[in-house]
Amino acid sequence: MKIGLVQMKVIDDKGKNLIHAENLLRDAASKGADLIVLPEMFNTPYDNSYFPEYAEERGGETYVRLSKMAKDNHVYLVGGSVPRREDGKIYNTSYVFDRKGDKIYEHSKVHLFDIQIEGGQHFRESDILSPGDKFGVFPTEFGIFGLGICFDIRFAAEFQKMQQEGAVLCIVPGAFNMTTGPAHWELTFRARALDNELFMVGVSPARDLDFSYHAYGHSIVTNPWGEVVVQLGFDEEVKIVEIDLDMVDSIRRQLPILE
Numbered sequence: 001m002k003i004g005l006v007q008m009k010v011i012d013d014k015g016k017n018l019i020h021a022e023n024l025l026r027d028a029a030s031k032g033a034d035l036i037v038l039p040e041m042f043n044t045p046y047d048n049s050y051f052p053e054y055a056e057e058r059g060g061e062t063y064v065r066l067s068k069m070a071k072d073n074h075v076y077l078v079g080g081s082v083p084r085r086e087d088g089k090i091y092n093t094s095y096v097f098d099r100k101g102d103k104i105y106e107h108s109k110v111h112l113f114d115i116q117i118e119g120g121q122h123f124r125e126s127d128i129l130s131p132g133d134k135f136g137v138f139p140t141e142f143g144i145f146g147l148g149i150c151f152d153i154r155f156a157a158e159f160q161k162m163q164q165e166g167a168v169l170c171i172v173p174g175a176f177n178m179t180t181g182p183a184h185w186e187l188t189f190r191a192r193a194l195d196n197e198l199f200m201v202g203v204s205p206a207r208d209l210d211f212s213y214h215a216y217g218h219s220i221v222t223n224p225w226g227e228v229v230v231q232l233g234f235d236e237e238v239k240i241v242e243i244d245l246d247m248v249d250s251i252r253r254q255l256p257i258l259e
């Protein structure tokens, strides 16, 4: 199975972000990607002040364009995440589409990113966003996959539940920062992969010093042995990664900690 990691630069223009995502996605699909993953908040700068203006209801322009991208390119698409408006609240939501462009799953970030690191990153998503209330998994032609968004990855029990529901791979669109990124990004992806003996896929926006929040980048794939299969740098890049999902059964047989 080939995964396309789209570590894109996000700017303060939704229309241009959508066109840019379409172009990068077409590039990944032309290189054989079966599943393409966009970053957290790929259609808006990652900053509370932008979320209300950029938020759309489910079925809005971004949703329709994502569905079309999946269908036109005949790929599974995890559409990063976007600010989603419902009943006067805003959620950080990721939509998943199959090769026909049908939505097969969605996840709204459960654990909102509220941190205050002394001398480092401060952020309070909960000033603007409301939390989702559940985690789950979805079937694909390759097996069962799980989904979380960024800060969700720090909650190990949620990923254990997805593994117990059959996940062989979990996807996490994310935007760590320059304080916690170097310290914890790779570590959490390797840890969740090793704990649960599955593949983890993380896709970040590229770093852009013109905005208030400096994403760490470093989109990553880790395997059931806890190794890094691939990790990008700070800059915009589309990377195709081939993985062998049989490794999940093989590692679980050799190291039967889940039984």
Ligand SMILES: NC(=O)CCC(=O)C(=O)O
Pocket: 040, 112, 113, 149, 150, 151, 152, 154, 174, 175, 176, 177, 180, 181, 184
């Ligand atoms: N967007 C996020 O949830 C950021 C999470 C993060 O940086 C972390 O350290 O966790």
